[in-house]
Amino acid sequence: MSKLRVAVIGAGGRIGSEAVRAVEAADDMELVAALGRGDKLETLTEAGAQVAVELTHPDSVMENLEFCVRNGIHGVVGTTGWTEERLARLNTWLDASPSTGVLIAPNFSIGAVLTMTFARQAARFFESAEIVELHHPNKADAPSGTATRTAQLIAAARHEAGCPPQPDATTTALEGARGADVDGVPVHAVRLRGLLAHQEVLFGDTGETLTIRHDSLHHSCFMPGILLGARRVVATPGLTFGLEHFLDLG
Numbered sequence: 001m002s003k004l005r006v007a008v009i010g011a012g013g014r015i016g017s018e019a020v021r022a023v024e025a026a027d028d029m030e031l032v033a034a035l036g037r038g039d040k041l042e043t044l045t046e047a048g049a050q051v052a053v054e055l056t057h058p059d060s061v062m063e064n065l066e067f068c069v070r071n072g073i074h075g076v077v078g079t080t081g082w083t084e085e086r087l088a089r090l091n092t093w094l095d096a097s098p099s100t101g102v103l104i105a106p107n108f109s110i111g112a113v114l115t116m117t118f119a120r121q122a123a124r125f126f127e128s129a130e131i132v133e134l135h136h137p138n139k140a141d142a143p144s145g146t147a148t149r150t151a152q153l154i155a156a157a158r159h160e161a162g163c164p165p166q167p168d169a170t171t172t173a174l175e176g177a178r179g180a181d182v183d184g185v186p187v188h189a190v191r192l193r194g195l196l197a198h199q200e201v202l203f204g205d206t207g208e209t210l211t212i213r214h215d216s217l218h219h220s221c222f223m224p225g226i227l228l229g230a231r232r233v234v235a236t237p238g239l240t241f242g243l244e245h246f247l248d249l250g
C-alpha cells in the first residue's frame, strides 16, 4: 500500500519539530516537506503532499490553509486563535473544494480531549464552572484554544439543560480579576516558565466541588492525535472541529 504523503508547516517549532519526527517514524506515512517561516508554500504542491499538518501561529494559519485547500491538500491543524469569522472564511474555501478535508483540533492529546468530554458531561449538574489553564510563557494566545473550547462546550451543555447563569456577587473588581468571559464561563490563564500545557476545570455546587485536571508533560502526547488526524482527514471532506469526532467516544 502506498504511504500517505504528509507535510509539516511550522516544522522548526516546539510541536512542529516533534510532528516531523512522528511522521518520519510512522510506517504508513512519508514526510514529503517540512516548512519553516519564509519557505514557499508551492513546495507543498511540488512535493505532492496529500496532507499538511499546520502548527505555526495564529497570524500565519489562514494564509497557509487557504493555499492548502485551494490546492486540494487536506489539513490537520493544531494552531490556535480560531474565531467564528475565521471558521466562516475557511468554510468558504472548503465549499469551493468539496473533496478536501480540514481537521482543526484545539488539542491533540487524548487526555485533553477526554477532559473536554467529561467537562461537557458534568456541566449541567453544577451551579458554578470555571477554568484555569496554565501554559509556558512563550504562548502567543490567551486563553488557550483548549480552554476556550472547553468553556464553549460547558456553556452549550448548560444552555441545553436550561441552567441559569452562574452565581457571582462581584460588583467591584480589578480588570481581569474574574478572568475572561467565554460564553458566561470564566477562564483564567497562567503563563509560567517550567510549564507546558495544563488545565483545570472546576465545578461547584452546594457542599461539593469537582475538579478535572489534565497535564501535558511533553509534546509527544500530541503525536498520536496528529497521526490519527492525518489518516482520517483524507476520507473526511469538509471541516471537522475537534479530534473527538475521530475517536469513536460514543
Ligand SMILES: NC(=O)C1=CN([C@@H]2O[C@H](COP(=O)(O)OP(=O)(O)OC[C@H]3O[C@@H](n4cnc5c(N)ncnc54)[C@H](OP(=O)(O)O)[C@@H]3O)[C@@H](O)[C@H]2O)C=CC1
Pocket (backbone or CB within 6 Å): 009, 010, 011, 012, 013, 014, 015, 016, 035, 036, 037, 038, 039, 055, 056, 057, 058, 060, 064, 077, 078, 079, 080, 081, 105, 106, 107, 108, 109, 222
Ligand atoms: N492543538 C494542539 O494540540 C496543540 C496546539 N499548539 C498550537 O500550535 C501552535 C504552535 O505552537 P508552538 O510549537 O508552541 O509554537 P512555536 O513558536 O514553537 O512554533 C511555531 C513555528 O511555526 C513557524 N512559523 C510561523 N509562521 C510560519 C509560516 N507562515 N510558515 C511556516 N512556519 C511558520 C515559527 O517560525 P518562527 O520561529 O520563525 O516564528 C515556529 O518555528 C500554537 O498556536 C499552539 O497553540 C501547540 C501544542 C499543541
Ligand SMILES: O=C(O)C1=N[C@H](C(=O)O)C[C@H](O)C1
Pocket (backbone or CB within 6 Å): 080, 106, 107, 108, 135, 139, 140, 143, 144, 145, 146, 147, 196, 197, 198
Ligand atoms: O501553545 C501550546 O503550547 C498549546 N496550545 C494549544 C491550546 O491553545 O490549547 C494546545 C495545548 O494547550 C498546547
